[in-house]
Amino acid sequence: MVTGALAWYFFHGAYFGSMEIVLAIGIVAAFAAAGVLGARVGSASRKLAGANAVEETQLRAQMARGQRIAAGLLVVTVICMAIARMI
Secondary structure, eight states: OHHHHHHHHHHHTTOOOHHHHHHHHHHHHHHHHHHHIIIIIIHHHHHHTTOOHHHHHHHHHHHHHHHHHHHHHHHHHHHHHHHHHHO
């Protein structure tokens, strides 16, 4: 994150045009993906150790949904990076 912030500062500075808006959307999507993984997958994986068979199935399904949501958000991030490169 520090490297990304420094790269933003050196390459974009205080200017905030269309390229920076698209990159900012990608940054928000990446942070949202990290939040989803931490909230849905992290909490479910901590509960998984002491779960019975029924709870384990539900927790694994919750983890899979969280990973799918995070994957979609990371796709948005990659698309934003590609669009910003074309602008």
